[in-house]
Each structure stands twice: as C-alpha cells, then as structure tokens.
Amino acid sequence: MALCALATLLGACVADQTEATVRPAVVRVPAEAPRTTGRERVADADHLKLVASFGGEARAPNVTRMLTEVTDRLVKASDRPDQTYVVTLLDSPVVNAFALPNGRLYATRGLVALASDTSEVAAVLAHEMAHVTLSHATARSELELRSALVSRVVVDVLNDPDTGAQLQHQSRFALARFSREQELEADATGVRTLAKAGYDPFAAGRFLTALNRSTGLKAGSATEPDMLATHPGTAERITQVTRAARRIGAPGIGTDDRASYLAAVDGLAYGDNPRDGAVRGHRFIHPGLGIAFEVPEGFTLENTRSAVLGTIPDGSRRLLFDQIDAKEGQPLDAVLKASWNDAFDPAGFETREVAGHPTAFALSRGKDWTFRLAAIRIGDSTYRMIMAAKGAADPDPAFRRWTATLVAVSPDEVVLRPLRLQVVQATSTSAEDLARRMMVPDRALDRFLVLNGLERGAQLVPGRSYKIVAE
Template sequence: MKLQFLVLLVLLAATLAGCATNPATGESNFVMMSEQQELDLGRRASQDIGKEYPRYADEKLQAYVQQVGERVARYSHRDNLKYQFTVIDSADINAFALPGGYIYIHRGLLAYLNSEAELAAVLGHEVGHVTARHGVQQQSQSMAWGMLGQAVAIGTGVGAAGDLTNVLGTAMVRGYGRDMELQADSLGAQYLARSGYDPQAMVEVVKVLKSQEDFARDQATRRGQAVPTSGYHGVFDTHPDNDRRLQQAVGPARALAGAGGQQTNREVFLQHLQGLPFGDSEATGVRRGQSFYHAGLGFTLSAPQGWSMDNRPEALIAVSADRQALIAMQLDRAKDTPEAFLQARLGGQRLAQAEPLQQAGLQGYTGVIPGRPAKRVAVIFKDSKAFLFVAAVKGGASLEGVDDQFLQTIKSFHPLTADERKLAQPMRLQLVRAKAGQSFAELAKDSPLSRDAEANLRLLNHQYPSGQPSPGDWLKVVH
C-alpha cells in the first residue's frame, strides 16, 4: 500500500503541474513545461540536428521553402513563434518538427511532391505538430514515466525498476501515432485553406506517401524480402481517397477555402526542382551500382556483387544480400602511423593476422580481432584523414566465410581518377514536356536509374502504379 500511495502522489503531482490548454485545439493536455522551456528545448535540439544532418546548399531553394512555410504558419494558432524551415540534404522521404517551430524537410521528399500546395501541406502538417504541442506532450509523458520509475525504485529498493519503467514509458510514447498525425493533418489543412492553398493538397501528399509504401511492398514481394515497415506519415491502412478518418480531418477545411482560395502553383514549384539532386548528392557521396564515389574526399570503393550500401551521415555501410554480414567505414583524423592508429583505437585488444596495406600510393593497416564473432578491422590514411573499416558477421557465423569479401571491399579503396570524378556527380531532376503518345516506358529507356526506372518515374509524377503522362504535362525525369 505504501508503494501504491507513493506512485499515486507522484502521478497526482505530475498531473496537477502538467495540465495546460492546447493552443490549437482548446483541449486540456498533459504537459510539464512552459512555452519558454519548449522554445529552449527546440533550440537545443535544432543545434544537434544541425550537426547530424547537413543543410542543403541551395539558398534560393531554402528561401523559397522558408517563404512557403511562413505563409502557412502566419495563419496558424501560434503565429507568434519564429518558425525556421530547413531543407536537409538527404535522399530520405521524410519531414519532421521540433518543439518551438523548427521544421525540417528532406530533399528526397521534395523530389516526389508536385506543387507548391503539396509543399505547403507538408509544412502545414509539421506546423500542426508544433501548434498542438505534440512534441511537448510526448516529452512530458516521458518525463512522467521517469518520475514514476523513480518512485517505484524508492518504494521497492530496486534501482532497476526505474530503468524498466523508463523503457515502458518510451515504448508507450514512441512516435506520434494515428490520432496526433490526423490532428496535424486537420490543422495543416486549415492553415492551407486560410493561407489560400487548396486543402485537397493534404490528401494528395498522403497519396504520394501511400504510393511509396505500395512501391516498397511490391518490390519486397517480388524479391522475396520482408515487407518494410511504414515510413513517414505511414498511418493509413487504406487508400487516402477511401480513408474515412482522413477525409473527416481534411473535409472541414475545404469549407474554409472560398472563391480564389484554391492555389496549387504547380509550375512555380516544379521550376524550383530543376537540377535538384535525385538520390545521393555530391556533398554526401554518390552510389552507382556497387561503387561509391566521394568528390569532396576524393576516393572511391566498391562493395561485393549483390551487397547493398547505406550512406549515412556517420558511416558508409555495406550489407550482404542475406543481411548476415556488414562492413562500415567511418572518417577520423589521421595521426601517427596506420598501425599505431589502429592499435590505439583497439585499446589494447590483440590483433591477429595483422599486416600493412599498400594500395594506390596509400598506406594502411588491417587485422582481425579474435572472438565470437571475430571482426575484421582496417584503416587507410589519405591526406590528413583516416578511413576506418569495421566488418562483422551476425550471431555465431564464421568470419572466414566472408572475410575475402571484406578484404575485397577494403582493398578497392583508392583515390578518384579523372574519369571517376565524373561519376561522383549526382543524378539530377530535369523538367520536360510530355509529347503525344509518350509513355513512361519510353522515358525510362534513357534514364540513368539502375533499376525500376519506369516505376520510379511514375512515383515522381504521381502516376504509380500504371498511369501515363498526358500531352503537354510537365514531367520530372532523371539525368
């Protein structure tokens, strides 16, 4: 009973301290921070985001996105905030908001949108998360679960209870969930209508994202792979046109759009996409087939046939087709000799099968860290940088079975040649007018997309899975 009373006191104190009126909905929500604390939280988080995600280096596009975002935010329930809209140089199809008005959209999502109204819908949706304080509510729930965990630990004398409750709380509040996403859609549609855009664009954006899910599922099924989980905004089980709750969320906003309040600005938006990198960018490195090229760092390497590469801000990772082996490359500052560098990073661990590497005029060192599983490690010095490789297999699999492929990848590393520098340039979007009788199959013949070019062109132009262009339409193609 004492423990139950203690937990009740904690929850009661948190509830009394944390009830606040939601500025967007008028509802009473559980929050545990003031608006100033929210702004401080967002500012600190934005600094971390800036370190992790590179800003896309096109200030004209950045200014355009800021302008569209400010237009929508001006009609929001928290127009007093100073909103910052940033395009991230990433091929991911995503957008997100931090508390206090810091909103980010990935370059990859921009490529699949087809009008300024759709861009405004994405930004409006994220503004809706900010105005409804969804991030603050999520943070407050997490804080409350942390307090509860401390109370359980005090009441039982078992410190691990606090950790367990934190884990449960984190799992419970992970992601915004369908209700908050629908609320953000509803608020975003209102802001669209009030700012003069067509609120139907909110549904069109969800169609774009739903098509991405359908495409990923179709590809996985054809290749016999596991169906990927839903990505950004993946909360709709049916087609958006048939999703009753989505229609209920967006429908009332249509009544707000009076005569003249139905702008889409399709051509203006598409012109801003001219030349936009599609997929990887020069600044982050470009994947072409089994090879990776980085113009800024001046190197290339190749993964074994059938392996896939994941280009992340913190590492380049190659994964085998059966997902049982991977090799990751990270960047560090070169110091001492390659052997001394590697030994220092190992912190005294014994290195077996150690040997120097000499390739294309570069110096390096490699070896195997014994254990279960064993790991292949290597470092190659180039200029003043150290390229560190760590390769491993899952579970109890043997390193020997794939070690030749690990070494093949490591030893493929070399400085870019003049011809390879051309390959380090990204694919880019270009606009063309559709000709009479022209099909996506015809357009795909000249596409540099390595696979599924026709399906990708349909996705880019709102025509997946079987649509065709109409004569005179502006189309996005990849060159």
C-alpha cells in the same frame, strides 16, 4: 564518416540556383500576434545545431519561396492563425520534416524532391504545424519529466529500485502510445487544415505512400533519421489520413498546384552533396577525404552521414565502409579489435599491403552472419571495410576484390557535379523512355515512378512534364 556499430550494417545538370545560402523564410503574421520571450538563445542554439546536423541550409530560392507561400496559406487556414512560423530548407537528401515548439519548421530537399506536387508538400507542413498548435512537444516533455520523477521517488525515497525499473519500463510504453496518438492527431488536424486552405486533402496519403515506396529502394538498413523513423506507424497513418480526406469530400477536390511545384524544383540538387562523398554507379568517391572505391557487381550503395552501406537485392550480402579512430602507431589488427564487439577467428588475421597501403584483415563468425573485415591506412586516416554474408558462406573472394579497389585520389582527378532534378516533357506514353535518362545507380524505372507518384504500368501523357534525375 565515423565509427559504426554492427547494427548499422545489419539493421541533374542545371546551374546553381543562387550563389548565396538562402535565409530562412519568415511567414508574416499580424502585429498583435504573441511573440516568443525568454528562451530565445536556447532556441537559436538548437536551431543552429539542427541545421548543421542536416548539412546546413539548402541553396534553392525557388523552393524556399514555395515553402513560404504554402506555409502562409496554411497558417491562415489553421486553428492558430496568430502563430509565427519560420521555414528552413535543409541541404539533406534524407526525407524528413519536423517542427520545434517555437514555430520553426524544417523540410529537407530530399522530402521536397520526393513529393509530386505542391499539395503533398503542403500536407507535410500542415502536419508539422499541427504539432506546434497542439503543443505536442511540450506535452511530451511534461509526461517524460513526470514519469522520470515518479520512478526516481520510488527508487530514492521508497528505496524500491525494482519497482522503479518497472515504472520506467511502463513509462516507455506510455510514451510510445502517446507519440502514436500525437501523430494521428496531427494527421487529422493537418488534413483539415490542408482542405481548408484549398489544397487536395488526399495529398497526405499519396505522400506517405511515396515515402514507403522510396524506403523500399534503399540500399540497406536505414541509419538516417528519415520520416519512417521519426513518424511511426506509416501504414496505419495512410489509412487514417485517407479516411479523414474522404470525410471532407471525394477525390478530386482541392488543388494540387503541380505546375508551380515543378517550376520550383527544376534544378534542385538531388541525392548526396559531393562535398560529403557521392555514389556514381558502383563507385563511391569522396573528394574531401581523397579516396574512392568500387563495389562488386550486384551491390547497391547508399551514402549516409556515418558510413557507406551496400546490399545485394535479396539482402544476403551487405557491406559497410567508414572511417575509424586509430592512435598514432597503433597496429591495424589492434584497431580492428578495438572497433568490433564480436569475437574474431584467430586464424583469420592477416597483415599486408594492398595497393601500397598497410592493411589488416580479420574474420568474425556470428550465429547468422559471417563477416570479413579490413582496416586500411591511407595517409593519416584509417578506414574500415566490412562485408557480411548470411549464414556460414564466406564472402572472402568478393571482399578481397573490393578492398583492392580502394585508392587515394587527388582533387584534380575527380570532378563531381551534383545530380539535380530536371523537369522534362514526355514524348511518348512509355515510362521506360524517361527512366533511361535517369542518372541513378540502379532500378531507374522504379525510381522514376516513385519520384513522379506513378504506379507500375502507368502510361505517361505526351506533352506532360515529369521529373528525372540528371547531371
């Protein structure tokens, strides 16, 4: 966890599937296929940085094998069957997928968990493969370079900074429009490839719908780079991919290969990796940092790479917990001032011990929100806790109760087992029966339905397999 801006705040029990990290799955292509030359070292460095930023490679050989087989099937049906692809499963709960121009494909375990069948996974991979075959990254880079060059010539050569700034502004809109066009083009190409490979072409629309529903269950303003951030215009895209699928045929064509998908994801790690801290109910525990805290009733927590976020259902109260930099011997009130851009209420400063830890409190009133802040020193680390209330309401009573729960814990005190997907059979038609077995902090029924691609009110089929989250 690192320093977070104000915008951040507002804006399964199965044994490990393997003991070794899974290597990327390489899809074999004919010997005559063109090979990448020149920029291998740069590409490898980009790959390593990208994998590290998403938690490393996931240890799930069954899922990696599924991704390999799906990609192999798609590449044979694509416009470029000679293209080489390397698939990597990322150890991140964030729902995302992307491709590099050299044919490296990436999917997070969060994305694989959200899908309902193999065809939905294939839809995402087909979309990312389309970006590669259509050379979208290269085209975008050329447009960015050309736009920057034109504005620089206007500023430096013609000595007209105002026009240069205007051109840069216009270029941003042009790039946004270009990105939208690329997404829609990749969607159309992906759906065609999906159908040609024998998969259900309507899977693309189903997955995008699940993505929207999943995002609605998040605790606060998203700070992770999920697919809604990197793939804009989701509502429009759902309409477009559904229309593209209907041009191919009526619903029911192609295979969804649900059985193979469920066999692959059974036991897949779900949610936070305990090494990065984990949410268990209303409690957050981070064995590595040696800390834990509990939030007041009503708050839903989300652990992101930069902070722990929380909100109540109507969004009128939010909280943030992160670790901040502090110089040796620096007073904690000065630490708060250095980490906050808005003005403080001078009367709101207070310094005292909380649960034996030096703590500084502060109050900041904005136009639309009131903030209570605290900097707490535990050992050599300094943590920041912020609670915000909409309007002039003071969140102080709940904030004080929250700060009092922050404690130091030893590894012996905390044994966190990762949550995992577990495939179980329904014994009744009631979704609530299986939802009660979900190890999630809140909204168990909603999360069960989204996880299985079911609508509210849907009845289960006794004997049919479904995914739940278990410890």
